[in-house]
Amino acid sequence: MASKPVIQAKDIQKWYGDLHVLKGINLEVSEGEVLCIIGPSGSGKSTFLRCINQLEEYQEGSLFVGGELIGFREVAGKRVALKESEKTRQRRKLGMVFQGFNLFWHKTVMENMIEAPMLVLGEPEEQARQTGTTLLERVGLSGKENVFPGKLSGGQQQRAAIARALAMSPEVMLFDEPTSAIDPETTGEVLDVMTELAKSGMTMIVVTHEMGFAKKVGDRAVMMEDGLVKYEAPTSEFFDRSRNARLDAFLSSME
Amino acid sequence: MSFDWTFFIDKLFFPEEDYLWGLFRTMTIAIFALLLGTAIGFIVGYGRLSKIAIIRSLSGLYVWIIRGIPPLVILVLIFVGVAAAGLPRFQQFSLGSLDVPANYQAAVVGLGIHTGAYMAEIIRNGIQSVLPGQIEAAKALGMSPGEIARRIVIPQATRVIIPPAGNEFNILIKLTSLVSVIGVQEIFLISQSVASNTFRVFEMMIVVSISYLILTGFWSLVQAIVEIKIRAFESPVPALTWGKAIAHFFRKPSIPDRKVVTTRG
Numbered sequence: 001m002a003s004k005p006v007i008q009a010k011d012i013q014k015w016y017g018d019l020h021v022l023k024g025i026n027l028e029v030s031e032g033e034v035l036c037i038i039g040p041s042g043s044g045k046s047t048f049l050r051c052i053n054q055l056e057e058y059q060e061g062s063l064f065v066g067g068e069l070i071g072f073r074e075v076a077g078k079r080v081a082l083k084e085s086e087k088t089r090q091r092r093k094l095g096m097v098f099q100g101f102n103l104f105w106h107k108t109v110m111e112n113m114i115e116a117p118m119l120v121l122g123e124p125e126e127q128a129r130q131t132g133t134t135l136l137e138r139v140g141l142s143g144k145e146n147v148f149p150g151k152l153s154g155g156q157q158q159r160a161a162i163a164r165a166l167a168m169s170p171e172v173m174l175f176d177e178p179t180s181a182i183d184p185e186t187t188g189e190v191l192d193v194m195t196e197l198a199k200s201g202m203t204m205i206v207v208t209h210e211m212g213f214a215k216k217v218g219d220r221a222v223m224m225e226d227g228l229v230k231y232e233a234p235t236s237e238f239f240d241r242s243r244n245a246r247l248d249a250f251l252s253s254m255e
Numbered sequence: 256m257s258f259d260w261t262f263f264i265d266k267l268f269f270p271e272e273d274y275l276w277g278l279f280r281t282m283t284i285a286i287f288a289l290l291l292g293t294a295i296g297f298i299v300g301y302g303r304l305s306k307i308a309i310i311r312s313l314s315g316l317y318v319w320i321i322r323g324i325p326p327l328v329i330l331v332l333i334f335v336g337v338a339a340a341g342l343p344r345f346q347q348f349s350l351g352s353l354d355v356p357a358n359y360q361a362a363v364v365g366l367g368i369h370t371g372a373y374m375a376e377i378i379r380n381g382i383q384s385v386l387p388g389q390i391e392a393a394k395a396l397g398m399s400p401g402e403i404a405r406r407i408v409i410p411q412a413t414r415v416i417i418p419p420a421g422n423e424f425n426i427l428i429k430l431t432s433l434v435s436v437i438g439v440q441e442i443f444l445i446s447q448s449v450a451s452n453t454f455r456v457f458e459m460m461i462v463v464s465i466s467y468l469i470l471t472g473f474w475s476l477v478q479a480i481v482e483i484k485i486r487a488f489e490s491p492v493p494a495l496t497w498g499k500a501i502a503h504f505f506r507k508p509s510i511p512d513r514k515v516v517t518t519r520g
Contacts, residue, residue, distance in 0.1 A: 055394060084399070088397055098395075102386075102392035104392070104393075106410050115396070119402055120398055168396055
């Protein structure tokens with residue numbers, strides 16, 4: 001495993017009003033690594049993921065993506081929030097896949113694919129369409145180019161959403177419970193796409209309840225609970241339950 | 256009962272030039288007032304959702320005041336009242352060979368102000384109907400706030416805005432009859448003067464009613480086609496072009512039932 005850290009989180013803390021949701025998260029993700037985050041709901045795992053992409057703000061600590069501090073700038077020892085345009089630029093390195101897919105429902109699948117590459121990266125339409133066609137083929141959605149998302153199954157929508165994120169050539173892909181809103185029958189096809197993506201060397205952070213996937217595809221796994229990382233290990237050791245009683249209890253509750 | 260059929264048919268099928276000009280004024284006042292009202296609606300509607308408290312309050316104040324005053328009063332206030340108070344008044348100007356009288360301008364502005372308050376609420380509701388996940392997805396793809404507004408929020412909100420906005424335009428077409436009080440020669444005022452000169456009030460009011468009915472009826476048709484077009488994403492066969500939308504309308508004039516749009520499959 002390459003050791004260059006792509007994502008570094010140092011003592012990330014976040015409050016919603018008085019509610020302390022992240023109590024000091026320390027994590028590193030290296031290039032090409034697949035990190036799975038598991039944990040009970042309310043543990044802060046999705047919130048942490050959303051902080052990386054600045055869909056949420058964190059109040060303390062520092063988050064680096066590719067060595068660049070995210071969301072803030074240090075000016076004479078004080079933290080100054082970045083302008084929206086700076087945040088927008090920083091987000092481009094990161095692709096995100098949501099639990100609810102969030103495909104643009106007023107656009108066809110292909111229009112979803114080419115929207116950001118053309119608008120944000122300034123790609124010519126022909127090139128964007130070519131990339132779109134290739135990526136849709138990769139996720140097994142050839143022939144669905146001119147269909148509206150509402151006509152697709154959950155699994156198909158999520159695969160299209162993965163392809164849409166990949167069209168921006170991100171350095172890291174963030175997955176926020178990508179299979180939690182999908183029928184069990186189609187979960188597999190999404191996990192297959194993610195497995196293939198991991199094998200291709202993509203750096204991935206996956207918040208998931210799919211233990212089989214975490215075990216098979218993840219390089220490392222962490223368990224979060226109550227706003228803290230409670231346990232962290234390479235997946236080969238992680239699922240050896242005898243090492244951690246709390247993890248054992250959580251994994252049992254998932255079965 | 257006496258009904259002068261000859262008079263009625265003559266006025267209905269062979270309108271005088273004056274009446275046709277009146278029809279032109281009625282239509283253009285409605286259209287310009289809608290455009291002005293939509294512009295006001297976007298500004299005030301977005302203002303109602305502003306992060307800045309003073310903008311939010313001012314926008315709320317606009318909606319509250321304008322919705323609380325009858326449009327008839329607004330028209331008299333901005334045309335006669337403003338002039339009487341010695342404030343800057345509307346001045347006639349010319350567009351090529353076409354004179355745009357002061358009262359015509361006041362009519363457009365007055366009805367625009369009125370309808371703008373309702374449009375603001377319709378547009379605010381449309382913007383609020385956009386699911387947060389859609390905006391998050393756009394952010395995650397690196398789109399800027401302006402790009403998100405232009406490419407995601409407004410197109411999605413438009414689909415919610417169009418049905419009530421079309422209704423608003425229908426009301427606006429009929430409200431143009433109010434501008435007769437500031438002397439704009441639109442179809443109602445012209446019909447009234449024809450009626451009082453000929454004593455054929457009943458016949459003439461039916462003629463003018465039919466005129467309004469044709470205008471609003473034509474608008475309903477346009478609106479139905481627009482609604483089919485913008486609902487392509489949820490109708491069984493995507494009607495992607497205007498031609499297909501029009502064909503769909505004439506094949507099956509009833510608008511397909513609106514399905515609830517969810518993010519889940």
